[in-house]
Amino acid sequence: MSSSTTTQEQAQLVEASKRQAAYQAVKDYLLPEYTRIGIGSGSTVVYVVEAIAALGPSVTSKMAFYPTGSQSEELIEAAGLNLQYISKLPAGEQLDVAFDGADEVDEDLNLIKGGGACLWQEKIVATSAKRFVCVADFRKLSPRLGTAWKKGIPIEVLPMAAPRVLDELRRMGALEPRIRPGVPGKAGAIVTDNGLWIVDAPFLPLLLSKDTESGAQNEDREKGVWTVDALADRLIKIPGVAEIGLFYGSNGLQVASGAQKPVAAYFGMADGSVEVRTPSA
Structure with a gap:
């Protein structure tokens, strides 16, 4: 009680x-x-x-x-x-x-x-x-982003491109990226207001520019260690990605x-x- x-x-x-x-x-x-x-x-x-x-x-x-x-x-x-x-x-x-x-x-x-x-x-x-x-x-x-929010960075993608986007995210060091499921108990992905899908891509906590400038920590992109700006710039350039949830x-x-x-x-x-x-x- x-x-x-x-x-x-x-x-x-x-x-x-x-x-x-x-x-x-x-x-x-x-x-x-x-x-x-x-x-x-x-x-x-x-x-x-x-x-x-x-x-x-x-x-x-x-x-x-x-x-x-x-x-x-x-x-x-x-x-x-x-x-x-x-x-x-x-x-x-x-x-x-x-x-x-x-x-x-x-x-x-x-x-x-x-x-x-x-x-x-x-x-x-x-x-x-x-x-x-x-x-x-x-x-x-x-x-740092990704410290408390463990579900991943939301990425809006064209459905036909989702498998390729997932492959690219894995190569970038994302930790088990996945297509966000839709209504519980029903098959299929969640569909946005734009008719697209959402991929959630967890990464290690994202560094700030001051982390790398001070030498406190360095990027290691092959292992999924990115600064916010560098990761955002890379994500939006993946073919099939419409928009990303990094502001x-x-x-x-x-x-x-x-x-x-x-x-x-x-x-x-x-x-x-x-x-x-x-x-x-």
Whole structure:
């Protein structure tokens, strides 16, 4: 009984931490003059939409909200917010800000995303925004990607290319990459909103540039030891790969458009506080 109560309390704590982080992120980054807002996928984004809706129609009626998939589309509609689609964003225009979660976040704010199989849409929305803000709970913090998230880097692939992609991943040192299965009890792979498959590719924890620059650790690609940037660059070049669940490179403070990394990451901590991490100079 006591074990069950402890488990329940822990679950409640995690949910409370997500909510706290979401409300703080919205308070800091959703300015009243903004008109185009990206909304990501995942359990933490539920609270982001809740926080936005709590601002009331006097603020939100002037805003349009762009989802990354069916889940965020439903959240936007259920909250009574104005739904719009990224395909309708005029050429040359950007979203003012996008909020999304992550499966894992490292010290340099590189992300693993795609546990919910929406990584391609998530990357399109994030890179369409002037500012991308990540919202998560304390369990998602890691010193290096692949430390806590052991399921692997999600990779969206053409079904016909999946066997070749798996072969190439093994040659690169991936640890038992596999096609993600679909509905439990039914044969076949999970199919994304784009009609593609997801391959999950576990690697050893990914190094940061500072690891190799300081000589603390060196890449050994044949044994699957890669830096984030090098692995991302190699993965996206495999024929048949449509998109990868590594969000890396620059953030929206460094480049005018196309940034994949967040300008800030909000983490709800176990003690009820919110830790905010921003890119190092």
